[in-house]
Amino acid sequence: MPILHAIILGLVQGFSEFLPISSSxxxxxxxxxxxxxxxxxxTNGASxxxxxxxxxxxxxxxxxxxxxxxxxxxxxREGIRIVVSPKRADKQMGKRAWLFVASAIPAGIAGAIGQQWITDKLGTPVLIAVSLVVFGLLLLWADRQQGTRDVDTFTRKDALLIGLAQxxxxxxxxxxxxxxxxxxxxxxxxxxxxARVSFLMSVPVIGGAVLFSLVKLVRDGIPDGLIAPMIAGIIAAGVSGWVAMWGMIRILRTRNxxxxxxxxxxxxxxxxxxxASSWR
Structure with missing residues (x-):
């Protein structure tokens, strides 16, 4: 893989992971x-x-x-304290910590069971394009809602329903x-x-997926010639991901x-x- 391709895909991943535009x-x-x-x-493309x-x-x-x-x-800190030393814990924050972890369970189970099938069957350019439009309009509809809740009000119901939506x-x-x-x-x-709820929910989801994949990668080994592109991709995705989160929070303070x-x-x-054309 050319380093340039790795950098471009890393930038795409970083920006589109946290902006609501679909990284996959x-x-x-x-x-x-x-x-x-x-x-x-x-023989080696999938790996x-x-x-x-x-x-x-x-x-x-x-x-x-x-x-x-x-x-x-x-x-x-509070998630650990509420388990080992409840009297010292900020109970509300500790409970929210575990709710964010629990919110990843539906996507984790569904991904383990059907991710490859979904990608193979629904990952065509046409179906991706349709999803971009449909779920974009769904976001437009939901954004008409007047909302004042803060992250501190995240509840078990939110963890379940937003987790299922995920x-x-x-x-x-x-x-x-x-x-x-x-x-x-x-x-x-x-x-x-x-946006902050979305970012916080991403931690256990992405973290779990990365941990699972890293274990498999260590077991199977890194394909030949991929170390340099992987490093370039990690750096590009990391930098662009941070910029995406920083930029979106600033934008949302004044815009929709x-x-x-x-x-x-x-x-x-x-x-x-x-x-539909003959170009691709």
Whole structure:
């Protein structure tokens, strides 16, 4: 894999993981659009793709851990305290910590059972384009909700329902951040809080997926010639992921999600037009 391809895909992963525009959809569309065949090796292509995907998600995991480091330190501390020393714990914060962990369970189970089948069957450019448009319009609808709730009001009901909504992100083109923000807005969270809820929910989901994939990668070994592209991808995804989170929070202090919806719809119809033409 060329280093340039790795950097571009890392940037795509970082920005689209945390902005509500679908990382899995963009990671499928970019190589399709430019005719890249980095994972076309018949005998080793699948292992190369999985190893590189692990690297990109490791980059975004580092980004969210760094961006939310102050909050996460508090959640980890109080989450442990509420178990080992309840009298010393901030009980509300400790409970929220475990609720964020629990919110990852539905997506974790669904991903373990059906991720490969979903990717194979629903990961075509046309279906990704349709998902970009449909779930973009769903975000537009939910964003009309007047919401004032803060992250501190996150409850068991939120963990269950937003966690279930997160399962839909297994479909390429849905967007994990997009569907969790959509659900959070519908349940009354402010725009800023909905984004932060989405970021916090991403930690156990991405962390669990990366841990599982790293164990498999260590067991099977890194494919030949992939170490340098993986490092480039990790750095690009980490930097762009941090920039995406920082930028979105600043934008949402004064604006809504319309720009992301318009982008999704434009890309969706653009891909449908290209797919219908003879260019690709």
């Amino acid at each position: 959809g963009h990671l499928a569309l970019v190589p399709w659009l430019f005719g890249w065949n980095d994972f076309a090796d018949v 190369i793709e999985k190893a590189f995907d692990t690297a990109l998600h490791l980059g975004t995991l580092v980004a969210v851990l760094f961006y939310l480091r102050a909050e996460l330190i508090g959640y980890v 399962v839909l992100a297994l479909n390429p083109g849905t967007s994990r951040s997009g569907i969790t923000i959509t659900a959070a807005r519908k349940f009354g969270f402010s725009r800023d809080a909905a 999600f319309n720009m992301f919806v318009m982008y999704r719809v434009a890309v969706g119809f653009g891909v449908l037009s290209i797919a």
